Amino acid sequence: xxxxxxxxxxxxxxxxxxxxxxxxxxxxxxxxxxxxxxxxxxxxxxxxxxxxxxxxxxxxxxxxxxxxxxxxxxxxxxxxxxxxxxxxxxxxxxxxxxxxxxxxxxxxxxxxxxxxxxxxxxxxxxxxxxxxxxxxxxxxxxxxxxxxxxxxxxxxxxxxxxxxxxxxxxxxxxxxxxxxxxxxxxxxxxxxxxxxxxx
Numbered sequence: 001x002x003x004x005x006x007x008x009x010x011x012x013x014x015x016x017x018x019x020x021x022x023x024x025x026x027x028x029x030x031x032x033x034x035x036x037x038x039x040x041x042x043x044x045x046x047x048x049x050x051x052x053x054x055x056x057x058x059x060x061x062x063x064x065x066x067x068x069x070x071x072x073x074x075x076x077x078x079x080x081x082x083x084x085x086x087x088x089x090x091x092x093x094x095x096x097x098x099x100x101x102x103x104x105x106x107x108x109x110x111x112x113x114x115x116x117x118x119x120x121x122x123x124x125x126x127x128x129x130x131x132x133x134x135x136x137x138x139x140x141x142x143x144x145x146x147x148x149x150x151x152x153x154x155x156x157x158x159x160x161x162x163x164x165x166x167x168x169x170x171x172x173x174x175x176x177x178x179x180x181x182x183x184x185x186x187x188x189x190x191x192x193x194x195x196x197x198x199x
Contacts, residue, residue: 009119086182113150165192
């Protein structure tokens with residue numbers, strides 16, 4: 001039990017490093033332009049897909065990365081694309097389509113909300129949600145709180161948009177079990193926020 005929790009913590013700590021992907025995109029977009037920033041993300045996506053191809057199709061060990069694969073991959077991911085591919089794909093979509101503020105908030109909710117929900121739900125979850133296997137109210141409430149917090153840091157004057165995005169992000173993460181939430185959360189929460197922004 002303790003080992004499994006430690007494994008989940010390591011997995012989510014690595015997940016939090018995804019913020020550097022957003023940071024470098026913003027840096028490149030600032031000094032060059034939005035298109036080159038998206039090209040950078042696309043290059044990362046191609047690298048991630050290539051590594052996944054080597055892992056899944058060729059069963060090839062990649063130095064250092066293969067050790068991480070074996071440690072942090074969930075059982076359902078062993079023969080499927082890893083979450084990093086879906087995160088990059090979701091990030092590219094929202095940064096291409098939505099207002100930049102909405103896109104940033106949606107990505108941050110994906111990074112921080114998902115991590116907090118998993119760790120808090122796993123460690124402190126004592127109130128399971130009926131009809132949703134493996135989910136606890138403690139994790140859901142923790143995710144919603146973090147989502148609202150990161151949203152208000154970016155858009156403090158648009159609290160109604162932030163709360164709506166947080167509700168959508170939390171609902172999507174809670175309801176999804178087979179489709180990777182790293183693509184669902186940014187797209188659905190970003191879509192909701194973008195609509196409200198232009199109403």
